[in-house]
Amino acid sequence: MSDNKQLTAAMLPSGFRWGAVRAGIKSSGNLDLAVALATDAGSAVGAALFTSNRVVAAPVTVGRRHMTATGGRVAAVLVNAGNANCATGAAGIAGCVATCVAVAESIGCIFDEVFPSSTGIIGVPFPADKVVAALPALKASVGSSVEHAESFARAIMTTDTKLKTAHAELAVNASGAAQGDGAGRRVRIWGAAKGAGMICPRLGAPVGPPHATMLVYLFTDVKAEASALGMALATAAEPSFNSISIDGDTSTNDTVLLVASGASGVRLNKELTSAFNAALGEVCQSLARQIVADGEGVGHVVTLEVRGAASEDDARRVARAIAHSPLCKTAWSSADPNWGRLLAAAGYSGASFEAERVRIWIGEQPVFEYGVRAASFDEAKAHAAMMEGEYTIRIDLGAGNGECNFLTCDLTAEYVRINADYST
Amino acid sequence: MSDNKQLTAAMLPSGFRWGAVRAGIKSSGNLDLAVALATDAGSAVGAALFTSNRVVAAPVTVGRRHMTATGGRVAAVLVNAGNANCATGAAGIAGCVATCVAVAESIGCIFDEVFPSSTGIIGVPFPADKVVAALPALKASVGSSVEHAESFARAIMTTDTKLKTAHAELAVNASGAAQGDGAGRRVRIWGAAKGAGMICPRLGAPVGPPHATMLVYLFTDVKAEASALGMALATAAEPSFNSISIDGDTSTNDTVLLVASGASGVRLNKELTSAFNAALGEVCQSLARQIVADGEGVGHVVTLEVRGAASEDDARRVARAIAHSPLCKTAWSSADPNWGRLLAAAGYSGASFEAERVRIWIGEQPVFEYGVRAASFDEAKAHAAMMEGEYTIRIDLGAGNGECNFLTCDLTAEYVRINADYST
Numbered sequence A, B: 001m002s003d004n005k006q007l008t009a010a011m012l013p014s015g016f017r018w019g020a021v022r023a024g025i026k027s028s029g030n031l032d033l034a035v036a037l038a039t040d041a042g043s044a045v046g047a048a049l050f051t052s053n054r055v056v057a058a059p060v061t062v063g064r065r066h067m068t069a070t071g072g073r074v075a076a077v078l079v080n081a082g083n084a085n086c087a088t089g090a091a092g093i094a095g096c097v098a099t100c101v102a103v104a105e106s107i108g109c110i111f112d113e114v115f116p117s118s119t120g121i122i123g124v125p126f127p128a129d130k131v132v133a134a135l136p137a138l139k140a141s142v143g144s145s146v147e148h149a150e151s152f153a154r155a156i157m158t159t160d161t162k163l164k165t166a167h168a169e170l171a172v173n174a175s176g177a178a179q180g181d182g183a184g185r186r187v188r189i190w191g192a193a194k195g196a197g198m199i200c201p202r203l204g205a206p207v208g209p210p211h212a213t214m215l216v217y218l219f220t221d222v223k224a225e226a227s228a229l230g231m232a233l234a235t236a237a238e239p240s241f242n243s244i245s246i247d248g249d250t251s252t253n254d255t256v257l258l259v260a261s262g263a264s265g266v267r268l269n270k271e272l273t274s275a276f277n278a279a280l281g282e283v284c285q286s287l288a289r290q291i292v293a294d295g296e297g298v299g300h301v302v303t304l305e306v307r308g309a310a311s312e313d314d315a316r317r318v319a320r321a322i323a324h325s326p327l328c329k330t331a332w333s334s335a336d337p338n339w340g341r342l343l344a345a346a347g348y349s350g351a352s353f354e355a356e357r358v359r360i361w362i363g364e365q366p367v368f369e370y371g372v373r374a375a376s377f378d379e380a381k382a383h384a385a386m387m388e389g390e391y392t393i394r395i396d397l398g399a400g401n402g403e404c405n406f407l408t409c410d411l412t413a414e415y416v417r418i419n420a421d422y423s424t
Helices: A057-069 A089-107 A128-140 A146-155 A226-237 A270-293 A312-323 A325-333 A339-348 A379-387 A415-422 B056-068 B089-107 B128-140 B146-155 B225-237 B272-292 B312-323 B326-333 B339-348 B378-385 B413-421
Strands: A016-021 A033-038 A044-050 A076-083 A116-119 A164-172 A185-194 A214-219 A257-259 A301-309 A361-362 A365-369 A390-396 A402-409 B016-021 B033-038 B044-049 B076-082 B114-121 B164-172 B185-194 B213-220 B255-260 B299-307 B359-362 B364-367 B390-396 B402-409
Touching: A016 A128, A016 A146, A033 A128, A033 A146, A033 B390, A044 A057, A044 B185, A057 A089, A076 A089, A076 A146, A076 A185, A089 A128, A089 A415, A116 A257, A116 B056, A146 A164, A146 A185, A164 A270, A185 A270, A185 A415, A214 A270, A214 B359, A226 A257, A226 A270, A226 A365, A270 A301, A270 A402, A270 B378, A301 A312, A312 A325, A312 A339, A325 A339, A325 A402, A325 B185, A339 A361, A361 A379, A361 B339, A365 B378, A415 B359, A415 B413, B016 B128, B016 B146, B033 B128, B033 B255, B044 B056, B044 B225, B044 B326, B056 B089, B056 B114, B056 B255, B076 B146, B076 B213, B089 B114, B089 B128, B114 B255, B128 B339, B146 B164, B146 B185, B185 B272, B213 B272, B213 B413, B225 B255, B225 B272, B272 B299, B272 B402, B299 B312, B312 B326, B312 B390, B312 B402, B326 B339, B339 B359, B339 B390, B359 B378, B364 B378, B378 B390
Parallel strands: A076 A116, A214 A257, A301 A390, B076 B114, B213 B255, B299 B390
Antiparallel strands: A016 A033, A033 A076, A044 A257, A164 A185, A185 A214, A301 A402, A361 A365, A361 A390, B016 B033, B033 B076, B044 B255, B164 B185, B185 B213, B299 B402, B359 B364, B359 B390
């Protein structure tokens, strides 16, 4: 339901066409400009979440304005990779708007119905002219096949090594509710994501620490109000994109967009909401997991299950402290069951607990219980669990009922190599 | 005034003897047990600061109790390296107390006049028996020469590659005030420190994120009340130890102890306070700088000068976000003037500012001004500045008068290698 292996055109939401071209923005010469067009430009609506970084890229500023101005109408999504259009001042804003205007003229919509995104290096002047020059070819590239959709997903990649897509499908009965037997009308959701570094999204209002250029585009053919899409997206983003971190650096460009074409003819009514939200949640969880698994230099994906915290906030404090601790992350890179570093990071997280009540497991192995190393701790077994590509660390703080799951990864010499080489 | 190159015995504070032995705690077989003894056990008093990590090692618990119980009397300081005695439960506390009792019996003081510290791996049972067995040799090792003092400093090292000591001296006139011409009676301060990883001290009350095993022992022969020493120490620690970070991980064991023997006969009166505090501050700043410069895998030491913040707290938020950003730190490792990462980290720090008012300099090079790359930005010159072993990054947020200086370092593949290998 949530990977792209057996994707067929019938699984893609109707009412959209996708395309991509080489506009010469990436120095590699790879695909770097992507577009998604609503077939019926006037009827597609969307909702978006943006980074909470105080410093935001021009397309985030422009995209926010456009969504507000149109009440969520989205006729086109325009994404470039290779240049973040961030810290580019008034020229960056002007360049972004110019590309939206050019797309609008090209496809016949209003310029603020074009939703822009950029990802890449910060502080380099935005090559709006290259984007505009590539628009005729971009328009000619669009279609509704799997190959078209995947060209969109491929063009937005930067240091990603893998294509990241996910899909889900709902069957709906005559009265508009989800139908278990798979018969009836269909609602489809397909999403594409990019992100491998600067990944620690904190989507929401511009307060507090956020992190990463993550771009996510979710397309569905359900018929919905922008406000209902906004609620569905906020609900889906919290346990997925807002619960992952690769490096703890929150980007200036993070964007998650959900667009509904309405082409299925199925309304997102009260009866369908819970099933739709569940399906959207699965797509988001799958994309979030794919992002961490393809993180820069990542060797191991680690799920942190924090239990027994005094509050959910405390649970998240502990998860984030561990997920951002260089000492925890380097130990994971060598499958070293150094649980003392986990305990130390929990201790400085700001969460309230007593070490004497804490229990920690690595995989199935209890490693720490009530103030001391677990009596049954088997270092070789814990090491073996950590040799797996993916495993779980569980921490019960013994302080209450707050809990969270958080997905993160190790810190490797390869991560350092990749990021020591970025702009030079 | 603040390095150990020309240290002579006359520069050491009188009233102390130092020594160290190999107790078999470090697997390397190096010196691993150190002691400092007050010559007149009853008259030496001290003040200490401890980690604010909620999880603390046994010697931190015991040391706090001892300082409270005695009102600050310190007859002996006992430090081992190779085992942190943390997450060792009741046995760890009992083992720590047993070593204090044994030292007290050996030198003839009360057991809570012994101040204990440990550093090393977390969660391994504390070998109190090895410490007790080594005490006769340890007692026999003490003396007041430079070699004795430096054996103390050497024994407390773990992943440190360099001895870290600093000293200062004050001349005092007949009325007890500092005397500029160097004549008069002398007050001496000598300090030793260890710490290379898990370094982001947040000394103080157990709230909020702290970080690192840093151990610092400061000895002086001034005659002072414990409360005056406490105030002097808190003042000196803030711009030094509490303003550095290597990896953002705050230790469970961080300890800074200041002990005054009184052997100079000079009182720390009102006239002397400001000069004494300045001298103590210099010693602390020197030790803090030595810690960062010898950080695990460190290639470059970076001073962050944050100016124009809305508050001092905001200035520190920005400094810490940058100092803990893997993307900033990896760029520094290759002298990559990727200032966009600095701006992004400031943006997610939680500090309040507008990107359009921010200015950033790398060394003397303006790199970002008022929303865009500085017109005079010379990438080659910025790169050259970053090739130096030590340089400054200045950020003016344009939001107020809050400011801070913060000392940190790059993140290298060597750091990953060192910490991926720690316990296995």
